[in-house]
Structures are given as C-alpha cells and as structure tokens.
Amino acid sequence: MADGQVLEFTDVAKRFGPVAAVDGLTARVEPGAVTGFLGPNGAGKTTTLRMLLGLIAPTSGSATIGGQRYRDLKHPLQTVGAVLESSSFHPGRSAAAHLRVYSHAAGIPASRVDDALGIVGLGDVAGRKVGGFSLGMRQRLGLAYALLGDPGVLVLDEPTNGLDPEGIRWIRRFLRDLAAEGRTVLVSSHLLAEVQQSVDSLMIITRGRLVYQGGIEHVVPQDEIATVVDAEDREALRRAISAAGFESDERRTGLAVRGADAPTVGRIAADAGIALTALQRKGPAFEEVFLELVSGARVHPSAATGEETR
Numbered sequence: 657m658a659d660g661q662v663l664e665f666t667d668v669a670k671r672f673g674p675v676a677a678v679d680g681l682t683a684r685v686e687p688g689a690v691t692g693f694l695g696p697n698g699a700g701k702t703t704t705l706r707m708l709l710g711l712i713a714p715t716s717g718s719a720t721i722g723g724q725r726y727r728d729l730k731h732p733l734q735t736v737g738a739v740l741e742s743s744s745f746h747p748g749r750s751a752a753a754h755l756r757v758y759s760h761a762a763g764i765p766a767s768r769v770d771d772a773l774g775i776v777g778l779g780d781v782a783g784r785k786v787g788g789f790s791l792g793m794r795q796r797l798g799l800a801y802a803l804l805g806d807p808g809v810l811v812l813d814e815p816t817n818g819l820d821p822e823g824i825r826w827i828r829r830f831l832r833d834l835a836a837e838g839r840t841v842l843v844s845s846h847l848l849a850e851v852q853q854s855v856d857s858l859m860i861i862t863r864g865r866l867v868y869q870g871g872i873e874h875v876v877p878q879d880e881i882a883t884v885v886d887a888e889d890r891e892a893l894r895r896a897i898s899a900a901g902f903e904s905d906e907r908r909t910g911l912a913v914r915g916a917d918a919p920t921v922g923r924i925a926a927d928a929g930i931a932l933t934a935l936q937r938k939g940p941a942f943e944e945v946f947l948e949l950v951s952g953a954r955v956h957p958s959a960a961t962g963e964e965t966r
C-alpha cells in the first residue's frame with residue numbers, strides 16, 4: 657500500500673464566468689482518518705475535488721496531494737484513487753475486463769484486478785457484464801477501480817448516493833477500515849445525517865468558502881453544551897461533580913452541568929457510586945449548528961485560519 661498523504665488546499669479558487677464556485681478555500685486533510693466534505697447543493701464540493709484531481713485548473717491558488725499537484729504525480733493511480741461518477745462503464749464489458757483496461761494502461765499487474773474486485777465484494781461476479789449490474793454493484797466497481805493501484809489516498813464524491821441502507825452501512829465500514837490502515841479518505845456529501853456517524857473530521861463549505869474544519873466532536877462548541885442530571889441523593893451528586901472540577905446549577909429537573917457531555921457526567925456519577933435518575937443533554941443540536949454555519953449566522957474560528965480545531 658502507498659502511504660497516506662496530506663491533502664492541502666491553499667487559497668484555491670475557481671470561477672465559471674460570473675460564478676465563484678470555489679472562493680479562496682484553505683484547508684488540510686490528514687491521513688489515517690475519514691474526513692467528511694460537507695456542504696449544501698452547489699456549495700462547490702465537486703468543483704474542489706475536480707481541482708484536486710487535476711480535472712480542472714484552479715483560477716488561482718492550489719490543491720495538492722502530498723505537496724504535489726495531481727498532474728505532477730509520477731504514479732497517479734498508485735497515489736490517489738477517486739470515484740466521482742458511477743455511470744461511465746461499458747455495459748458489454750465484464751467487471752474484470754473493465755479494470756484490466758486501466759491496470760494495463762497504468763502498469764499495474766493484472767493480478768491486482770482480482771484483488772480489487774475481491775476487496776469490494778465483487779469477486780464472484782468478476783466475469784459478468786457490467787450492463788446487468790445494480791446501482792450498488794456499480795458503486796462497488798467504482799471503488800474497485802479507485803483501489804486498483806492500492807493508493808494511500810481515496811477521494812469519493814457522494815459515494816452513498818442511491819444506495820440502500822445495507823449498501824450505505826457497507827461503504828461506511830469499508831471507508832473506516834481504509835482509514836484505519838493509514839490512508840487519507842475524503843468523502844463528500846450534502847447530507848449531514850450521512851456523514852454524522854461515519855466520519856472523524858469535517859470540512860464544511862458553503863458558497864465556495866470554508867466555514868468549519870476540525871473534529872466532528874467540536875462542531876458544537878463544548879461551552880454551549882450542558883448535561884442535566886439527577887439522582888435521589890442530589891447533594892451527593894453535586895459534590896461528586898464539583899470534585900471532578902465541573903460547576904453545576906440547580907434546576908427543577910436536576911443539576912445542569914456546564915461544559916460536560918453526558919458520558920462524562922455519567923462516568924463521574926458511576927465512579928462515585930451514585931445511581932442516576934435522569935441524564936439529559938442540553939444545548940444546540942448538531943444539525944442546528946450546521947445550518948447556522950452554512951447560512952452564515954454562526955462563524956467558527958477554523959473558517960478564517962484554516963487551522964483545525966482539536
């Protein structure tokens with residue numbers, strides 16, 4: 657396997673006539689994690705990925721893979737695998753024949769075709785014509801193509817589009833495994849729910865500009881989260897919370913603990929041997945914060961600096 661590489665966008669911009677599709681994007685994507693690239697329809701995700709993959713030239717700025725522009729990569733297929741669209745397969749050709757065309761052109765051993773089809777679960781249908789494939793099978797074939805050169809970087813544009821729940825679960829698990837091997841995995845989506853449970857990091861854009869970059873757990877600022885908790889012995893609970901270094905306010909329904917999430921408060925109570933009668937998260941929902949970031953009602957510091965929040 658090739659090493660995972662850092663993807664770097666440096667003040668990259670793309671104009672189509674009067675439309676600023678991407679407008680000065682600065683961001684960094686690290687190896688060893690699944691990074692979700694999130695934004696509403698038309699935000700500029702596909703345009704950004706197309707610049708990264710050398711399919712269109714930026715109007716200004718740069719997008720690099722391990723410090724190099726795509727067109728300067730010595731072995732592109734062995735460095736970065738991409739799935740941008742799932743439809744361009746010749747229907748009369750078998751899955752294996754299709755991949756052999758690319759492996760041959762890139763100087764990749766033919767044995768790798770069977771490996772790649774096996775990895776995505778298409779080993780049994782390698783000889784079947786692609787024309788008879790379901791949408792899910794085509795998506796898997798696209799992934800097999802991306803994995804042909806065993807690259808350290810995977811870039812996928814909306815890979816779960818049109819898949820059934822089982823297919824979506826499969827892709828999520830698959831991408832996690834690839835990242836766990838140390839690869840860089842960048843996956844775009846316009847659906848928050850789609851990436852919420854399946855990515856480690858997020859890059860959120862709207863109208864061609866970055867509005868958030870960092871860990872998924874930092875999207876909702878910690879100081880806006882409180883946990884309301886209660887026990888039969890409320891005073892003992894208050895003492896345990898205070899001993900753990902958190903402040904709490906008395907409410908009718910229990911103690912509101914600022915800056916601590918539910919698992920943290922639950923652990924404090926468990927360590928003190930206190931049985932809880934209530935444990936509830938308070939604060940803005942992830943989706944609320946996402947919509948505020950996208951509409952401009954909320955500004956996150958990572959948007960201005962391009963620095964990750966950790």
Ligand SMILES: Nc1ncnc2c1ncn2[C@@H]1O[C@H](COP(=O)(O)OP(=O)(O)OP(=O)(O)O)[C@@H](O)[C@H]1O
Pocket residue numbers: 672675676677695696697698699700701702703704845846
């Ligand atoms: N080749 C093109 N010519 C003209 N305008 C374009 C072109 N490609 C993209 N655009 C415009 O650039 C903007 C960003 O489009 P892009 O496809 O990158 O967004 P996206 O975030 O991928 O959206 P979606 O989630 O709908 O795929 C849109 O306003 C789009 O209409």
